[in-house]
Amino acid sequence: MSFRRVAVVGVGNIGSTVVADLVLHGVPALGVESTPAAAEAAQAAVLKAIRFAPLLLPALPKISRNEALARLRLTSDLSEVSDCDFIIENVTEDWAVKEPLYRRLDELAAPGVCFGANTSCIAIGRIAAATRRPDRVVGMHLMNPAYLKPTVEVIRGQETSDQTLQAVNSLFAQLGKQAVVVGDMPGFVSNRISHLFMNEAALVLQDGLASADQIDLIFRNCFGHKMGPLATADLIGVDTVVRSLDVLYDAYRDPKYKACALLRSMADSGRCGVKTGRGFHSYPAFLP
Amino acid sequence: MTTVSADSAQPIIRQFIHSAINLDGVKDDDNLFAAGIVNSLFAVQLTTFVETRFGLELGMEDLDIENFKSIAATAAFVARKAAAAPA
Numbered sequence: 001m002s003f004r005r006v007a008v009v010g011v012g013n014i015g016s017t018v019v020a021d022l023v024l025h026g027v028p029a030l031g032v033e034s035t036p037a038a039a040e041a042a043q044a045a046v047l048k049a050i051r052f053a054p055l056l057l058p059a060l061p062k063i064s065r066n067e068a069l070a071r072l073r074l075t076s077d078l079s080e081v082s083d084c085d086f087i088i089e090n091v092t093e094d095w096a097v098k099e100p101l102y103r104r105l106d107e108l109a110a111p112g113v114c115f116g117a118n119t120s121c122i123a124i125g126r127i128a129a130a131t132r133r134p135d136r137v138v139g140m141h142l143m144n145p146a147y148l149k150p151t152v153e154v155i156r157g158q159e160t161s162d163q164t165l166q167a168v169n170s171l172f173a174q175l176g177k178q179a180v181v182v183g184d185m186p187g188f189v190s191n192r193i194s195h196l197f198m199n200e201a202a203l204v205l206q207d208g209l210a211s212a213d214q215i216d217l218i219f220r221n222c223f224g225h226k227m228g229p230l231a232t233a234d235l236i237g238v239d240t241v242v243r244s245l246d247v248l249y250d251a252y253r254d255p256k257y258k259a260c261a262l263l264r265s266m267a268d269s270g271r272c273g274v275k276t277g278r279g280f281h282s283y284p285a286f287l288p
Numbered sequence: 289m290t291t292v293s294a295d296s297a298q299p300i301i302r303q304f305i306h307s308a309i310n311l312d313g314v315k316d317d318d319n320l321f322a323a324g325i326v327n328s329l330f331a332v333q334l335t336t337f338v339e340t341r342f343g344l345e346l347g348m349e350d351l352d353i354e355n356f357k358s359i360a361a362t363a364a365f366v367a368r369k370a371a372a373a374p375a
Contacts, residue, residue, distance in 0.1 A: 284307060
């Protein structure tokens with residue numbers, strides 16, 4: 001199955017890397033943002049990601065700005081998704097935002113089109129129930145930056161059909177990715193575990209046991225992780241991590257998912273990581 | 289374009305890298321990526337800094353990790369690129 005055009009709704013921090021991944025692999029992409037200004041900013045972010053991707057992973061193709069633009073369209077008009085044969089939803093991790101969006105997408109998209117929910121924590125069954133095509137809704141937890149990751153956590157909801165899994169496998173095969181299909185509970189496998197690491201690492205810092213550099217160094221050099229938990233939180237966005245922890249806490253009512261005070265205060269004060277130039281670590285080249 | 293020598297670029301790049309990674313003991317010839325001092329995403333920060341600070345426009349062929357693998361390599365790249373830029 002080849003895809004004529006894939007829509008990505010929500011082209012923010014990770015969405016821009018998903019669009020870049022599609023374009024780099026020759027899949028025409030439509031990115032949808034909430035306003036014309038946001039769409040313009042998203043286009044710049046996508047082009048930047050496409051430009052730098054081969055520096056980070058030399059196996060990726062080097063494509064010119066014009067080649068990229070020929071495969072890429074950014075818009076603030078959601079109705080343009082009606083021309084796409086797969087839709088990846090990638091908006092803020094907030095049910096109040098996602099639910100009305102899915103109802104609208106369900107009206108706009110052709111009946112056979114599958115929806116891939118790139119959610120961090122919200123159960124796929126809940127999302128599927130907001131549509132009249134629950135069998136065509138699948139979870140896909142793409143990680144940041146999407147074009148560097150060879151594996152995707154794919155979440156099969158109670159209603160997700162075999163055909164939908166085939167479609168998503170086919171899409172990821174085109175992107176050179178392997179899908180690991182897991183069951184459907186909030187946070188799935190990756191975030192149920194990773195957010196505990198990030199939250200506890202922030203608590204260790206809050207308690208004064210070690211510096212942010214020391215905490216991340218232990219994870220890199222002792223555990224062999226590519227990044228420490230605090231650098232990972234910076235990359236994801238500290239505000240996004242807090243939102244995901246809130247979703248996990250709401251779902252499980254388990255205090256282990258309560259975001260620590262330091263994380264919440266950093267999110268409230270805009271110390272959100274790479275995207276704001278400052279988080280647990282500093283990113284001077286990205287300061288506004 | 290003002291000519292930039294590797295010698296003049298090196299302390300500027302060194303200061304940027306030291307302030308960004310907050311680690312002592314990084315030498316000018318240390319391979320930042322191979323030694324795991326930074327992850328590959330740092331390359332985006334470094335190239336963005338190089339473009340902005342030295343007013344260089346990097347083409348696709350310039351975006352090679354070899355050009356940015358160490359403080360010294362980055363300084364040498366900046367000097368080469370500045371020398372090749374039209375006046």
